[in-house]
Amino acid sequence: MNTSSIAPKQTRSNKGQGVIALVAIVGFFFMPLIAVFTFEVARLYLAKQELQNACDAASLAAVATLASSDNSDTTTAHKNSIQAALKIMQRNFVLGNQLTSAQLASSRDDKAQNIGETKAYFEFLNPITNAIEDISSPNAKIVRVYGSLVGTLAFGQFVGIKSLPVNAIATGAVPRFDVSLCFDISGSMDDQTPISCVRRKWDPTLNGGSISYEVISGNNGVANGRLFDVVKPDATGSSLNGVPPQLLTESYWNGKMYFTEYLAKVYGVPGLRSLNGYPDAGQPPGNYPPGTAYTWDGFPAFTDMVVNIDGNQTFNAFDYQGYSFPNLNTLVEAARGNLENDAVYKSSKANTSVAVTPKAGYQKAYLDAAANRLQPMNDAKNALVTFNDILNTDADTHFGLVSFDSSVGADANSQETWYSIDENSAYGIKQGFPLPHVKVSNVPNESNFDLVNKSIKSCNAMGSTNIGGAIHEAVQDIKNKSRLGSVKAIVLFTDGEPTLPCGPLDTTDPMRNARLAAAEARDAGIAVYTVGLAQNPAIIPQQVAILNDKNSDPSTGGIAAIAGHGGTFTEVTNSADLRNAFAKIARNLVRLIAHEANGDV
Secondary structure (H helix, E strand, C coil), rough: CCHCCCCHHHHHHHHHHHHHHHHHHHHHHHHHHHHHHHHHHHHHHHHHHHHHHHHHHHHHHHHHHHHHHCCCCCHHHHHHHHHHHHHHCCCCCCCCCCCCCCCCCCCCCCCCCCCCCCCEEEEEEECCCHHHHHHCCCCCCEEEEEEEEEEEEECCHHCCCCEEEEEEEEEEEECCEEEEEECCCHHHHHCHHHHHHHEEECCCCCCCCCCEEEEEECCEEEEEEEEHHHHHHCCCCCCCCCCCCHHHHHHHHHHEEHHHHHHHHHHCCCCCCCCCCCCCCCCCCCCCCCCCCCCCCCEEEEEEEEEECCCCCCCEEECCCEECCCCHHHHHHHHCCCCCCHHHHHHHHHHCCCCCCCCHHHHHHHHHHHCCCCHHHHHHHHHHHHHHHHHHHHCCCEEEEECCCCCCCCCCCCCCEEECEECCEEECCEEEEEEECCCCCCCCCCCHHHHHHHHHHHCCCCCCCCHHHHHHHHHHHHHHHCCCCCCCEEEEEEECCCCCCCCCCCCCCCHHHHHHHHHHHCCCCCCEEEEECCCCCHHHHHHHHHHHCCCCCCCCCCCCHHHHHCEEEEEEECCCHHHHHHHHHHHHHHHHHHHHCCCCC
């Protein structure tokens, strides 16, 4: 028997047994550890994903709160967005545990340290520069959320590792809006202003000779109180204005009151306002000395229309920025510029009936105080500026403005030329009045926020109502200069209805002109939000017919409905409610974004 052939078989058998034993040991001791490690990694990955979901939800809640808030205070708006986001985070779960104890961190480095602890830090960034912005900055349009928690390990305690930190970062941006405001500045926009129509003339029998100031009576009674009540215009309002351009001849059509200088022009006689014509400063009444000019005592005729700067139907007394206006006499002479110095005070004969100390700035003080009383113009301006403030705070908005009356300006510096006191008798200074047109910009750092607000504040009431021309220009601005991916909208404010067609569209009918412009907006994918202020209940049916969001028929429908894309109509009967109307539009713009994101528009 050959034994040399048997020994190697025994050697191989021993080696095989050793390998099997080693595999058994690895399988018994190490494979469970690998399984545990794999399980823990998967568990931590799940925790990270769930924390990421919570941070994503928080960032979305933050930007949604910003975009839908009615708040123009940036600090408050951002704090509210943080609190809303934190509440959303606290409703989320990580590894089956709700994050109810999640707290705000003091900085991005202030992270959770203890088991079960969750922290969130909110950072606001500039969308153009990506620089971190202070919470008070209106440029803070991007929200970044840093989340951290300390998760427990299921089996780590057996190897001395009980927990591991988990971190996540999420970023959300507020919506992009490109919005153009169409602002009706037609003459009726100061119809609620308290005014007095006065005949200023020389009375040689009064106190040995002095100026008298008579509040005249017109077709509708004594001519003081709300301009609308004094004139009683038709449903579309009056073109008569409390401050330049006053267009005083407009007092005749319904109020049947005459501006004396228009009568003088018609009859070819010297004017009562001032014998030698404009300027008025330093000049006595035109009938001084007696017999020089007609006083028009047989007519409901007036020389001056002034704003009751105390806000009353009948002017009593008012002090403004150190200037005293104790009576109507002072109001009239200040408006004419006869209280600027002692020389004009005496040469105008104002010293015979006004007992104040002349000083430079009286006329400006009157004009400033009068401008503060113009209604509904002031309420409309304030509401529009507040609307802009809200959108500038709560969204990434680029602004445009088309102010309009009879026409539309070409640019931000556009003006419309009128005589300051009366157009028909060519009385006063022929001067330019602002008719600003600010075009939406697609340049990243040109929001036009400050320029649009400044332009709104500069506007005066004047002219007719060219709604179609304004919408057409706004559509062209947005089509040509809006940003890629932005939500596009036009906000139209008017206190009337189309009374004048103008522009490249059909110009034979104001209503058709406006509806054609609405169809342009529809075809360009631009929503039109309409706000109608009804100063006179008689205008409501016409306003609803042309502005509504219900009837989309291009021949008979409303502008908001024809344009489509989510635009709405709001009717307002009190100018004090305009702010709420524009806040409503801000909320609807947010809904519009939601619809577009879902493909519903």
